[in-house]
Amino acid sequence: SAVISQKPSRDICQRGTSLTIQCQVDSQVTMMFWYRQQPGQSLTLIATANQGSEATYESGFVIDKFPISRPNLTFSTLTVSNMSPEDSSIYLCSGALAGGTDTQYFGPGTRLTVL
Amino acid sequence: AQSVTQLDSHVSVSEGTPVLLRCNYSSSYSPSLFWYVQHPNKGLQLLLKYTSAATLVKGINGFEAEFKKSETSFHLTKPSAHMSDAAEYFCVVSEPGAGSYQLTFGKGTKLSVIP
Secondary structure (H helix, E strand, O other): OOOEEEEOOEEEEOOOOOEEEEEEEOOOEEEEEEEEEOOOOOEEEEEEEOOOOOOEEOOOOOOOOOOEEEEEOOEEEEEEOOOOHHHOEEEEEEEEEOOOOOOEEEOOOEEEEEO | OOEEEEOOOEEEEEOOOOEEEOEEEEOOOOOEEEEEEEOOOOOEEEEEEEOOOOOEEEOHHHOEEEEEOOOOEEEEEEOOOOHHHOEEEEEEEEEEEOOEEEEEEOOOEEEEEEO
């Protein structure tokens, strides 16, 4: 398995501000992903974080709202920009191991509340 | 396109009785199938994974799931529920595509265990 950590674990933010979430994975991980889990809902993929290049975003998610960086193999950030109460969710990062496996291991999540 | 249907949004069992969480999937390819568990205020933990090696898959904490291609089902079972099993369970399907593995999550089944 892989070890994934995130910070912060939770935050309460004001409307119009931005929050950057950090994700650290162990060295076995090659692919990294960011998900959103809205209250009472399942997980929705936001984007695939690509090392050294722009992230690949899913339909309905744009770089201006959710800029993602992945400067090296083991670290990625997700920024939630110009927040509104509708952005209140749990944000999770995940990693897939090297070797082409499709198993993803998840971080503990960041619980974001926007007032 | 792939999809997952979890047939019950909420299942309630008494401690010591069997657990059955139902999942049906749709996939254009030979999919990988997963069950993840999410305890309150926690991230997702991988319970088990089906690839194609065996139709009956054993996971952690006494859970197992059986892949039935003819029924396109992947139901999760446990012979005897424990209080610590109370959590949200997600059935997930994966297909390779566009160079990365896309996970599609079911809407989740909340398992309650009654003492």
